[in-house]
Structure formats: C-alpha cells, structure tokens
Amino acid sequence: MEVAVSVTTHMTGRVKVLGQYKGVSALAATLLVTGAIAGWGISTTFVSNAAAVETAFQMKSLNDKKAALVGSYRVTGTEPDGESYAHARIVDLSLAPSGALELDWDNGKLVGVGQLVDNTLAVAYSIKGRTVISVMTINPDGSLSGNWLRRTDRGSRGTETWKKV
DSSP states (O other), X not given: OHHHHHHHHHHXXXXXHXXXXXXXXXXXXXXXXXXXXXXXXXXXXXXXXXXXXXXXXXXXXXXXXXXXXXXXXXXEEEOTTSOBOSSOEEEEEEEOTTSOEEEEETXXXXXXXXXXXXXXXXXXXXXXXXXXXXXXXEOTTSOEEEEEEEXXXXXXXXXXXXXXX
C-alpha cells in the first residue's frame, strides 16, 4: 500500500509541475484518470477470464484419473537394443483398495504397481530378478507411451505403447 501512495504522490507532483503550463494540467489529469479506469477494467477482465478458463479446464480428481486408466491394454514396444517385441502382450490395470494402480501382465505371471503423477504413470515391477521401471505418458487418445529400463541394462531403454482393448 505504501508503494501505491508513493507512486500517487510522485505522480501528483508531476501533474502540478505540468499544471504551470496552460491547459496541460487538464490534459494530464484526464490521461491519469483514463489510465486508472482502463487499468481497473483490464485487470477485472483478466480476473474474470482466468476464472472462466480455470472452470472450463478444471482437472479431474486423482481418483477419477486413476479410474479412467482401469482396463486392459495391448502392449507393443522395443527391447533396449531397439529390437521390436516378437508379439503384443496384454496388461491389465486395476485400482486396489489402497488407491494404488496394480498391473498384471500375462494373467498374473508378472505384476507391478503404478503411481499417477499429473499426466504420467510411473510403474515398478520385477522380472527374472531384475527391477524394471516404466514411465508412461497418458496421451489425449487414452493410450500410454513411454520408456522402460532395467537396472542391469546400464542406461539402455526400451519403449512401449499401451492401447486399450
């Protein structure tokens, strides 16, 4: 508030100096009032538009997002060496009572757990004694795509795309 008072006092002093010249003080006063009203109008317009945009694009709750992911997906991808999977696999996503996403590949032969963060699904599981982490982006069409890596692959990454069946 002190800054506004200081600026107003400073501007008033400038207007008085300009007032020494005939007709300039009326012009300066008009410009100041017009600027203040326009600034107020613009700021209220931005505030109301921002509220409308926020309402229009309001995000679903985390639980709603998780529930939307539940289902079966056809998985295609590549190994860390770049070779494509020999055949597509199916992964089933379900919502556990704890709120975690559970993943089940090949009818329970492989299980994992996932956590949703914004528009990304982070998944962890173990296969043949090797820890695997997948980071999947949720695409606008509902599919997921991303990279996975195993601790023992020394930085090499595979890719996967999951499409609902």
